[in-house]
Amino acid sequence: MAVRDGVVAWLGSDQVGRSQFGSAQVIDLQGAFVSPAFVDSHIHLTSTGLLLTGLDLTAATSKRHCLTLVAEHVAAHPGRPIWAHGWDDTAWARDEAPSTAELDAVAGAVPAYLARVDVHSAVASTALRDLVPGLAAVAGYESQRPLSADAHHLVRGEARRLLTTGQRADARIAALDALAAAGIVAAHECAGPDIGGIDDWQELRATEHGVDVIGYWGEAVSSAAQARALLETTGARGLAGDLFVDGALGSHTAWLCEPYADAPGSTGNCYLDPDGIADHLFACTEAGVTAGFHVIGDAAVRAVVDALARLVERFGSRAVARCGHRLEHLEMVTAEQAAILGQCGVTASMQPNFDALWGGSNGMYARRLGSGRAALLNPLSLLASAGVPMAFGSDAPVTGIDPWAIVRAASHHQTQGSAISARAAFAAATRGAWRAGGVQDGIMGTLVPGAPASYAVWDTGETEVASPADTVQRWSTDPRSRVPALPRLEVGDPLPHCRQTVHRGVVLHG
Incomplete structure (x- = not known):
């Protein structure tokens, strides 16, 4: 790969490259491999x-x-x-x-x-x-x-x-440095009044760092004028992210249609009612602004999808899709709901590590919901088959920020039939996350001539290999997929270690 002025200029065989770029600085990776850099689609920095x-x-x-x-x-x-x-x-x-x-x-x-x-x-x-x-x-x-x-x-x-300005500033830099060290060059900050507050968000916007921060502000509006004004005030990419419709299953605050198995008197919490959900969606769509919500429980998902169906009836699916609306987490979704989301181009911003941590027959989900309902959570393959665009993130600090762990979790889902291929998971953590953040040029998140030189160099943890091919698993490397040959990601295998992170030609780590 040849890079010039922060852009990928050429890819091809070694012999051709050395003859075509004879005066270039040559970096021999000695068996390491290069991939497009990752994007974290949901984080709290x-x-x-x-x-x-x-x-x-x-x-x-x-x-x-x-x-x-x-x-x-x-x-x-x-x-x-x-x-x-x-x-x-x-x-x-x-x-x-x-x-x-x-x-x-x-x-x-x-x-x-x-x-x-x-x-x-x-x-x-x-x-x-x-x-x-x-x-x-x-x-x-x-x-x-x-x-x-x-x-x-x-x-x-x-x-x-009670936190000092210095504590908050040090924390932000530590988080951004950690992202860069993990091969991540951009992150979707899910800010809002109940997350870090406006001061924290504005301080983050003023922070200088090589990692891109794409911000969403989770505050409901009821008119297009309100939506435009709030977007101008905050400077956010959209009025989405953690605009809470409900809470979380672990805290018994996700909004359910039927009571919790281990708390029979509770169906969780509703923080934004169906009318408020619809008002926000209609206002943002009229203003051409990205809207979105935090939705986990099946009652919360139902309320949002019902409002989206009404939205499409009024504006049409193309107008809705152009806004780039998104749903965070989306853990309990049916096939019928997935079909509606696919038709109106709503992005599912998901966290596969949730299943790795809390899925399975003996996990937290099974205790909270019973094994039957728990087995339906985080249905990645269902969403993919319905054409729902997916973007993957960590929801850090809730889960760790290692992107390869996210790819592995998505391709090794604990419920049979809910996993997606490692190639599809990698795309959701790179191209898919760029698209979810509004970058739709078709090349960001790939390594092709003309694309920004945003990549990471990885060691696989294997010190003795006969050739680079020995360190990869033979998934499809069809050039049309624009996904590199991927490392082994079996459970128990060491995950790749980031040697260097580069964003638009600038070294952020290593």
């Missing part, structure tokens, strides 16, 4: 950076271990407010979250915020709760159990306010 620079609870193996990690952090940072993320009670033997009293016992008078792994509920210390007037009267309040819904959003906002 400041929160991801706070996980990298602060208190990471993802390794906690029990409630006791979680509290021990908090106590050690308090001892190392006396008097400082605590922002922590990642505990997952469904991975613990007793499936029991820390109580307020138990957190107080280790945090003392320090305000402490401990977000659950899905960030739809959190344990908060009394010192933090006391900073929010009237909290006990707000939906989602619990005196000893984790907070959810509006109570969680209020406490999260207060915990965010």
Whole structure:
């Protein structure tokens, strides 16, 4: 491959290249391979950076271990407010979250915020709760159990306010550096009033870094004028991303048609009703603005798809498709709903790692929903067969940002018949994610002459190979697919390690 002025100038055989570009600087990769760089279609950069620079609870193996990690952090940072993320009670033997009293016992008078792994509920210390007037009267309040819904959003906002400007800035750079080190050159930031707030979003927009940030603002509107004004105010790519219709299955806040198997009295939470969903879609479509929602539960998906069907009746499928509307997560979708989404060109921005973490017959999904409903979650092959455009991301800090893990999860779905090919998964994490972010030139996310030189160089972890072909699995390498021969991604195989990341000819990592 020859690169000139940040653009791929030529691809071909070694002998021809050396004769055609005799004066070029030659870089011998010594068995490593080159692929188009990845794009993360759903991330929260400041929160991801706070996980990298602060208190990471993802390794906690029990409630006791979680509290021990908090106590050690308090001892190392006396008097400082605590922002922590990642505990997952469904991975613990007793499936029991820390109580307020138990957190107080280790945090003392320090305000402490401990977000659950899905960030739809959190344990908060009394010192933090006391900073929010009237909290006990707000939906989602619990005196000893984790907070959810509006109570969680209020406490999260207060915990965010306690972070210093320096902490937030360091976190953003840490997250962007981590993306570059993972072979990722662009990310779709899903911002909003209840995520990081407008200050965090504007600070992120002002951050200088080589990784592209394509931002979405999750706030509902009811008129085209409102949509245009909000887009101008925020500078976002669209009014989409985490505009919450519901919550998450792990926190029992995803909106379901039938009750949870392990909480028979609950069908979860509805944060945006069907009228609000329709108003937002109609307003954005009239304004020509990308709209979208966070949807996980089947009741939430049904409400959105019903509104989309009405939208198509009014504007026509082509006008709807031109707006590039998108749905985040989309875990519980039927064949009929997938057909409607395919007809109106709505992108499914999905996280295959969810299935890797919580799928399977004994996973969190099965406990929350029962094995029958759980087996229908994240139906990647169904969506692909219905022609629904897909883009893949991490939802970091919810899951890790390793893009090859995402490709492997999509091609090794724990439900038989729901996986897609590794080639299709790779395309969803590269070209598909660029398209979802509004880049529709047909070449971004590929390595062809005329395309931006945005690529990553990978080591496979195999030190002794007879030839480069020995390090790849023989999926189709038809040039029309514009997907390179891919590395082995079997469960248990080491994932490729990023040696270098280049974006438009500029080295971001390595």
